[in-house]
Amino acid sequence: MAGRGRGRGRTVSFNVEALGINKGEVPIGPVLxxxxxxxxxxxxxxxxxxxxxxxxxxxxxxxFIGFMKKSPYYIQSKEKxxxxxxxxxxxxxxxxxxxxxxxxxxxxxxxxKPAEKKVRKFGGSKPIKPNIPASKKSKTSEKEITxxxxxxxxxxxxxxxKEGEEEEEEEGANPEKKxxxxxxxxxxxxxxxxxxxxxxxxxxxxxxxxxxxxxxxxGDGPIY
Amino acid sequence: xxxxxSNLCKSILKDNFGEVAEAVGCHxxxxxxxxxxxxxxxxxxxxxxxxxxLCVLLQHNxxxxxxxxxxxxxxxIDSEIILRRIRFPNYIYCAKTLYGDAAELVAExxxxxxxxxxxxxxxxxxxxxxxxxxNAGHPEIASSFVQEKFNCLVNTHFLQRCKNRTNTSNSxxxxxxxxxxxxxxxxxxxxxxxxxxxxxxKRRILDSPEKEEPDDAGIYWKAxxxxxxxxxxxxxxxxxxxxxxxxxxxxxxxxxxRVCELKSDPYSTVTxxxxxxxxxxxxxxxxxxxxxxxxxxxxxxxxxxxxxISKVDESGGGMYVVNIYKAxxxxxxxxxxxxxxxxxxxKCLRIFRVLLLKKHVEQKQIxxxxxxxxxxxxELLYNMFSQKFITTSEIAKTPxxxxxxxxxxxxxxxxxxxxxxLERSYKAMYNATLRKDNELTEHSWRLLDKQERVDxxxxxxxxxxxxxxxxxxxxxTITPTERDQIDTVxxxxxxxxxxxxxxxxxxxxxxxxxxxxxxxxxxxxTQKKKK
Numbered sequence: 158m159a160g161r162g163r164g165r166g167r168t169v170s171f172n173v174e175a176l177g178i179n180k181g182e183v184p185i186g187p188v189l190x191x192x193x194x195x196x197x198x199x200x201x202x203x204x205x206x207x208x209x210x211x212x213x214x215x216x217x218x219x220x221f222i223g224f225m226k227k228s229p230y231y232i233q234s235k236e237k238x239x240x241x242x243x244x245x246x247x248x249x250x251x252x253x254x255x256x257x258x259x260x261x262x263x264x265x266x267x268x269x270k271p272a273e274k275k276v277r278k279f280g281g282s283k284p285i286k287p288n289i290p291a292s293k294k295s296k297t298s299e300k301e302i303t304x305x306x307x308x309x310x311x312x313x314x315x316x317x318x319k320e321g322e323e324e325e326e327e328e329g330a331n332p333e334k335k336x337x338x339x340x341x342x343x344x345x346x347x348x349x350x351x352x353x354x355x356x357x358x359x360x361x362x363x364x365x366x367x368x369x370x371x372x373x374x375x376g377d378g379p380i381y
Numbered sequence: 382x383x384x385x386x387s388n389l390c391k392s393i394l395k396d397n398f399g400e401v402a403e404a405v406g407c408h409x410x411x412x413x414x415x416x417x418x419x420x421x422x423x424x425x426x427x428x429x430x431x432x433x434x435l436c437v438l439l440q441h442n443x444x445x446x447x448x449x450x451x452x453x454x455x456x457x458i459d460s461e462i463i464l465r466r467i468r469f470p471n472y473i474y475c476a477k478t479l480y481g482d483a484a485e486l487v488a489e490x491x492x493x494x495x496x497x498x499x500x501x502x503x504x505x506x507x508x509x510x511x512x513x514x515x516n517a518g519h520p521e522i523a524s525s526f527v528q529e530k531f532n533c534l535v536n537t538h539f540l541q542r543c544k545n546r547t548n549t550s551n552s553x554x555x556x557x558x559x560x561x562x563x564x565x566x567x568x569x570x571x572x573x574x575x576x577x578x579x580x581x582x583k584r585r586i587l588d589s590p591e592k593e594e595p596d597d598a599g600i601y602w603k604a605x606x607x608x609x610x611x612x613x614x615x616x617x618x619x620x621x622x623x624x625x626x627x628x629x630x631x632x633x634x635x636x637x638x639r640v641c642e643l644k645s646d647p648y649s650t651v652t653x654x655x656x657x658x659x660x661x662x663x664x665x666x667x668x669x670x671x672x673x674x675x676x677x678x679x680x681x682x683x684x685x686x687x688x689x690i691s692k693v694d695e696s697g698g699g700m701y702v703v704n705i706y707k708a709x710x711x712x713x714x715x716x717x718x719x720x721x722x723x724x725x726x727x728k729c730l731r732i733f734r735v736l737l738l739k740k741h742v743e744q745k746q747i748x749x750x751x752x753x754x755x756x757x758x759x760e761l762l763y764n765m766f767s768q769k770f771i772t773t774s775e776i777a778k779t780p781x782x783x784x785x786x787x788x789x790x791x792x793x794x795x796x797x798x799x800x801x802x803l804e805r806s807y808k809a810m811y812n813a814t815l816r817k818d819n820e821l822t823e824h825s826w827r828l829l830d831k832q833e834r835v836d837x838x839x840x841x842x843x844x845x846x847x848x849x850x851x852x853x854x855x856x857x858t859i860t861p862t863e864r865d866q867i868d869t870v871x872x873x874x875x876x877x878x879x880x881x882x883x884x885x886x887x888x889x890x891x892x893x894x895x896x897x898x899x900x901x902x903x904x905x906x907t908q909k910k911k912k
Contacts, residue, residue, distance in 0.1 A: 217470035232399040
């Protein structure tokens, strides 16, 4: 309507009166500014209803939200923005939630289960899991080592060769070290090989074949 | 879903479950359906955090999941159930008014936890009640009392079982057992329920850390929001009639609704017919209403312009039905009228009522009917038109639709207006929560924190049996100006919260009306197809 009114009625193709603008009236001009962010209120809001019911429901609401904030369902984001680090921060994390939530995993899809490690963590028996396989492995390997060592000792005792025994023991005690060293050597060799065949070298043009190329190009070039 | 609604959903999620849940929920709301990994990727939280959020949302029945054709799980979110969290205090209050304090605590416990085992609920509520009772110096109560209340709530369908995820194979007991209470305390029963060897094995593995398997393991309960809504809807109609006619008429309607409740589908627009005798027999004995008077009341309500009930037959002393859709339309219309009155003034309300009465009216006629001068009427109409409270329909005399040869008829579309006002309510609610957050965090969280700490110290002194001078000293750490500030913040927050509750009342009326309007439309469609 504002756009049409711009012509003040003269240039408009239709009868302005049809829009409800009578002859004497000046049509409203175009709006050039956005409406104010906080327009003045013509009608004041009605006062809120007051009753005991509402007060009670309000109290219930507050209590409910208060519970939710403290419940284990309220998920704290890990990186809390803080103004400063406080000494008391250390002791506050434990007080945030009321009790623990142990979900019944029958009601949830399997993929939502936290990874095993996490479950152990919640249970408080954190150090057990990583220790079990490691200790078992070491035990078995130790046993094997001692067995082999004993065998070797017997053999060597039979042979009664003292120097050989010492060497054998060293080898048996640190087989890892040796392999590591071997690996290191291998890697070094690889690196050397790579340096030899570095691709930059092959693409380096020292300009010796410059003229030859030109000659060839002339031969291949178009004949006029 | 509209912008306002999703904003409101987000703020509710944030209030209830924290910022991580808000972000994840926001992406779910946007995409409607989402797989876990994709969701974690989009929301930029770690997989573990996303899993945790989904678990919490599933626990609170906000999310659901389905398996797609490839076998991957996809998660859905229900915005309606998020919005219902605003109404939780109302539900709790409902349970209180119907069945007393114990039921209130039962409802609260279940709403707080989303889904829960019956034994757990009964145990927790009994503990809480006993704590409160011993503090007040009353004797303790037994858990059977709480159990009875729980049974009451289940039998009246306010609580229902959650969908059983564990044994989906036997689908026969999915529908009929929604409200069946498991028998507890007998070992025999437990064995008979666990006839599924796979689940038994699973259970043993899963529940090994727990001390003991409760008798009703695997049967979780949740609140049935629809039933609560039905009760609140009835309450709305009763208060409307009570204020229009008198309190006794309200009681008559309450009885009528209670009788109908057992007989008819809760979602039908009109209830099944009930005879006068049935209503009379169902009236409370101490009410003191004779049969004659009851008949007068019923005819009075049915002849009223609001058409809450109507007489369908003369047999059996008169058969009556409750027109739920019509009643809700009336209530919604009167709500909308009061919105027009408060937004635009009484003159606009006059025009609005003319439009409601005469349906399609030209501007000239409006001026005449509403007795308002032409110039003023034009401005008022424009005001309402620009805010989408009224609409026009063009009827051209000639095919060229030239404005000079066209009738512009104004009209009010209650259905659309209800949607529009509902949108505005969402926005108002969102604004209120934003404002509340602002009040609580920006300016005064430090002060509130301080007060909380002082209160805690005073409480601890009380416990330790300290004297008053000590308490006074600590109380004086909050200066009078600080105290004033705290008081103003508290008052503002209180006001905003009351405001939220009252906006929700309006939202409830409009939602109910729109729901039944939809039901009505569906009914008409099926009727047309039959023809």
